[in-house]
Amino acid sequence: MANGPHALVGRAPEQATISGLLDQAVDGGAALVIRGTPGVGKSALLEWAATTAGDKFRVLRAIGSVTEFGLPYAALHQVMRPVLGHRNRLTPKYRLALEVAFGRTSGASPDLYTVAMAVLELLAEVAADRPVLLLADDAQWMDLASQQAMAFLARRVAADRIVLLATHRDTESGLLLDAAIPSVEIAPLDDDAAAALLDGVAGGLDPGVRSQLLDAACGNPLALLELPRAVGAYWGVNGDRLPLTARLESSFLARIGEFDAASATVLEVAALSDADDVAEIVAAAGLLSPRDSVPSLDPAVSAGLIVVDGASVRFRHPLIRSAVLQRLGPDRRRACHAALARVMVDRPERSVWHRAGAALWPDAALAEELERHAEQAIRRGAPANAVPALEQAAQLSVERGDKEARTYRGAALAYTVGQFETGERLRRHHRDLVESQHDGLRHEWLNELADGDRGGEQRIHSLLEFAERATVAGDGTLATDLLRSAALRCWNLSPGRPVGRQVIAAADRLGVADPATRAQLLAYGSPFGSDGTIRALIAGIPASERDATTTYRLAHAAACAGASDVSEGLLTEAADRIRAEGHLHTLGRTLSLLAWSAMRRGSWSHAVVAAEESARLCAETRQPFWEAASLVAHAMVAAFRGDFAHAEELVAGADLLNPRRFATIEAVALLARAAVASGQGRYELAFSCLARLHDPAASAFHPAHALWSLGSMAEAAVACGQVDAARSLIDDLPADVRATTSPTGRMNLAFAAAVLTGDDDAFAAALSADMTMWPYERYRLFLSYGSALRRQRRVRESRDLLRQARDGFDGLGAHPLAERARTELRAAGERSDSPATDVWESLSPQEIQIASMVAQGMTNRDIAKSLFISHRTVGSHLYRMFPKLGIASRSDLQRLAAEHER
Template identity: 35%
Template sequence: MDERVPGSRATAEGDPIVGRDAEADRLSALAAGASGGGRVLLLSGAAGMGKSTLLEYAAGRAEEAGRRVLRASGRESERDLAFAGLHQLLRPVLDEAARLPDRQHRALLGAFGFVSDSPDPLLTGVAVLTLLSQVAERAPLLVVLDDAQWLDAASADVLAFAARRLDDDPITVLAAVRDGDPVTVPAAGRDGGPGFDRGFPTLVLGPLDDAAARRLLGLRWPGLTGRIRDRVLGQAAGNPLALLELARHAPPDPDDHGPLPVGERLAAAYAARLAELPEAGRQALVLLAAADAEDPPDAVLALLPDAGDKAWAAVEESGLIRRAGRHVRFRHPLVRSAIYHAAPFDARMNAHRALAGALRDEPDRRAWHLAATALHPDAEVSAALERTAGRARRRGGYAAAAKALARAAELRPGRDDGARLLADAAGLAVYTGDLSWVEELAGRARARTDDPAVLATASLHVGRLAALTGQHTAGFGELAAIAGDLAATHPAIALDALAAAAVLRFYSGEESQRQEIDRLLPRLPAGPLREWARIVSDPFGGGRELAPRLPGLIAEIARAGAGGRPERLTALAIAAWVLDETPLAVRTFDEAVQSWRSAGPLPDGLGGVVALACFEYGRWDRAREVCAELGALPAASRLHHAVACAHAIEALIVASQGDTAAARTLADGALRLVDPLESRSVAVYAHRALTAAALAEGDYEAAYQHLRMIFGAGGDPVHYHASYPALPDLAESAARTGHHAEAIGIVERAAQVLARGGSPRLCGLVHRSRALLAEPEHAEPGFLAGLAAPALERWPFERAQAQLEYAEWLRRRRRIAEARPFLTAAYDTFRRLGARPWSERAQAELRAAGLDVDAATPGALSGLSPQQQQIVRLAARGLTNREIGERLFLSPRTVGSHLYRTFPKLGVTARSQLRDVVEAAAADG
């Protein structure tokens, strides 16, 4: 099973297990016997948290491992039948009871009513323990108890008695208990299954995090549109059952306020519950259901009956709500939805009016409750929502702003004004990365107007995000057409369209697109945005003229704060990166991300550029974080180019760190997601990653073949910006495989282009490449020229590579004293970055130069957390990540993450060095 694929775990019935990797690993280890026998674990959580799915998964793993599995599931209808649950569990093995001692045999038969003896609870418990032990003699046994809170008291007490006395028997008991029952209230005196409510190790299932909830929804309901999907995600609060139930019954065009509906069965059940309450109690519940989580709790509480009111007491006794300090909440997300839709329409409207009246000091919340009561166009409420959108936008809440504008458009009396608001909403939705939502909003805008500016703006917003799907040729054509059609009448829109087209030119690398941009640019107004389009589409043409002005422009926008359009800050950061002003780009990206204040992927899928900038600047951890954010984009958004870009860049990083298998998996996945002729940039990054993997393994011929995919048959770069950084790798692999002549032709062809407008960094890479391909006696000037650029320290990995290459040349010329400072500097950089293949190569050169290299930092092990020390010690003994995870109840990925973070602290670059660290720590101790 591929642990890297989200949602790859599933039960035998195919139910996906998403967001529960650690829990699934722990249960699997227990069920398969990896942790020994005599284990008990309670799985606790609210209804719908996935307890049954995890139990089924664990049972499947146990059966695969050759274990016997006995199952029982508590049923509310049988909770008053003594020993009903025990009979369900033991029925498949009752023939074994004949081997029990006579008194135990009769006690068990008496419990099941087969003989007239009155059951002795203690003796029955001993009989159950003995029977389970007998069954486990032939094969280790797993006992699975689902919905244990509904087991009858007699069965639960006997099973708990046995579970406490398993000792060394190869028996594992997994029992799922519900934290509370929001659908059927337990009878008085029952607070979970008797005997299983305390004293046993417990694994609590909390809500899924946002990323896992999105993955689960994408797997089960891939066609759910963006607006509805976000509503489902928000209202389900991470509960898997609520996610699927709300998604199953979500209408195609739901109201923008209030909970989504649930199925008829639940709605009918809660309608009956609601009818049983006094009128004041019903009103209180409907008001709570109409209130949102963002509504101030004090304002909501002020509208509810006093704590001593009889109606309120009836509500609390219903088991539908729970109090937590000042907060009053429904016990389950589905309860809120069911109560809201079970209430009469007038009752819901009255609740929203009451909330709007109580929230006069909260204009945003008041606007939404007023909108919920508006059945016809209302200019005043529409304007209030537009103001709400403006405030949300300034806070970086683009999804909330788009939603408010969309509702404002529905309530705006004029069709053209409504269309304008919908187009603006589509523009804000672009920053959520949700293509389906942007398409929906743009389509609604087009249906309401014939205004060419609004129509073009709506199409522009779709094109900006559709660019990340990989259909760059078609998208470029549409955007260029908008720019040409509106250049005279609406130049600002035309310029925005051409800037978006320049991004597509960068993605695709298509030369004819640059020519079209050059044709259109003179027709558009001068200014930074026009120059930006020129930089992105042709950085080695006239684009470098803007480079000296970038710091001032960035500082001016940064001083403007959140109102200074952080998207402009991001655009300037991209320009800085394209022009190899990498430190400025990274600092500006940091400022922009802080301004967005968004936890999701960067707007327009620009995370790929951020990740590359961080990689080049030596912030590899941050680069991988950005790639993970991009790679987790929901499948429904169809942004294949963005995801492929993230995979390719992460592949480049992990290949440089020595994880060649992961690099190939990521790079191959990226190449499968895109058409190399539509997304040349991604194709080049992927082949650069495959090159780095081959170099890490010393396979220079394979590296050269991948590099030839980065430069065309005639030696021209496949991509006008992404190909050039690979020149030194091309030169080194060619020098080691006999492809000198071909590589020299490619390098010299690149040198001619870069001499006209290339950055000092790229010119330095040309010098390095020439030195690697030169005859040994003529190589030194090229090495020195490559290292001479004072700005080379901005790219620490490239600088360390240049230092190592020059030091290797010096040592082979027997100039060892001169080589040592370069080797030491290169080794320190490689070790800091975690570039294992390169640090090992530098380490070998240092030893050849007569220098001892410490394998680890003394005393570093004691500075780790206790769990990290455990992981390091087990890894030093040769255990794999999976084996370590099984021992410590962690997922293999979590183990790998801990090791990844500890390597720099320990001063090591390879797993094989951990034994020295542990032995040194033992000696110090």
């Protein structure tokens, strides 16, 4: 691709893009993934970027390799090794996380995202002295922990002087291929550029050969550089119909075929090595070469196959490595692995993989060592890297029981960390290893992890039976997991069915005593009559005795039971604890639930902040169900505030994330659509949406959400003349739903009765209850009652209610209903002007979140740790916020934030 060491042909647009990123790095960073087919010139662009950056940047590099096995953070360590001497700039927590992750010390297992935050903070500190250019070549082959950390960085470097450029094969999957990370696809060279490149490296070719070479290369720069060497000697242009990649590999193999045995052996060992250490590779090759031969790298360097830089060796292109690996038979491959294992006896973490690669028969000791390696990866905060170690350990196990146990553990872990393809493969293997009843029960749990929403009510009954058997087998943890899964299926299938009570009865029989688990089972299985019991269970556990997991479980139970007054506080507490521990996966779920609880309580700014952060985190941690739920919570608030276009956009995004049509997501999406329709005055559509929640034949049938939206349904029914239909739906509610003890449910029943009857007694009954938990519904009742009184010509009585409704809606930011209240007041003979625009509403959700944290007295570094961004990103947000708000100091921001807490 080059005319000279650094000149590129035909890549002006890509060079301009990269130059722009480098030029902007003085003020802020960027990330770009360069995608393309093998040989198209991705790596050449990175080399050009490094040369262009020159001494103005600190250049850090990592190269992915197909032979990195399961070594935790191998690629990330390549990047960070040159700057680890600066780790004393980090807080003790982040410094320890890096040292444990990189195996420099022992300590408590750090969460992967804590490690990633430590990397971001260290790079940001280093970049303060000189901008950093991070080059990640062949990212698709990096170990999974490194890929996750790199993707984390790529989303967060915008405010720091860090430019991250990664290359990625477009035929491979990988964590950097994410919609949130900018990417560009490199196309083959056009005809003119291809011809210029070929003439630059092989001028004077016969015109016919030149034409056939151009045709065969298809604009691939590597082919244009390599194929001319093979003309005549190795590669026949005429009649050769091999795919381009195979043709290039054949060309490389032909060149290797000219080497003596010792030189070829060096390449074979290098291809299988998981490191680039010249001494290590040459020493291993020496063990395989004849005594009178000295392994040498020189022939491969002269042939342009490898590059040796000091003590490091690398293949000039991954296709060369794959060509070498292709020529290795199984016996030779095992011999090379064995030689590498012998020369790295003092590096057990690496040698174990080569000994596994050399193994011909099952080996109990080696399998045990691989299992220990998996446990070490988990301790270092890289559970994804433990999966291949467990899979290899299972393959090498001698005893069938050990093979089953390791396969089960690997499959369960694979599902947990999002490696679903690996989980499916291991689950299939596990099925063939099942012998005992306990094995079979564990396999059923893998089936549940693989597909926890299919099978209907019969699957719930099966899970209850499995839980009974697990208890008899003495596996209480498995029994509890199966029970909890059965109960959650009840919630997703439709709460309130008799099978839910059967789940609770099974928990009683099996003696489930853990309060958080009991609360969850009650909330999922019998949400309409369990409010008091759930509240008592929660009250029985002091905050000082609740860890993050327990707090989250109790909060989820309260949310599903409609106890938003309890769930909001618990979820806030859980989120704070989970932030401190760095568990982004669970934090995304927690914030999603918090968004819904805060929205129902009228804390809309908090709801939007939680929903926006949750959606980002759930997208990052690949949890589409929870991401969709967060988008809809955000859509609800947007609809209440009158931003209908944004609300519809958010709901459409949630639909795309719900291809399996989860009933819960279908139901809440209808709530948001109804809120939009009602806000726009399309009451018939709003009523239709909400009525579908009551229809057992509809995919969105969900009695809990139907109960919690009765007030909205009644309002829409009155407005579009469907009062009788609404009354019929309420009359048809199951007895246990109408008899609910849930305050949210009772409020909605009273609200609907007042609106549908329209008489004073019904409104008085609804308003006599304590409505402070539901300010939005309270002001809607004021508006409905006031409007009804005005229509009855009881104008003086109506005005006070309408004023309270208007002021309440203004306080919430419910603009459509505030304007409706003003219209009613004007009709009642009272002038009511619109309020001035609040500049606070110009802030983004994350800016509001940062302002709130500033109001709490948190420093930029404290805020950065909580939000998983660099402290310089926090400073950048504050820099933009001050002019927006017309303020000049942090104390001004604290005052404004305190005024807008609602």
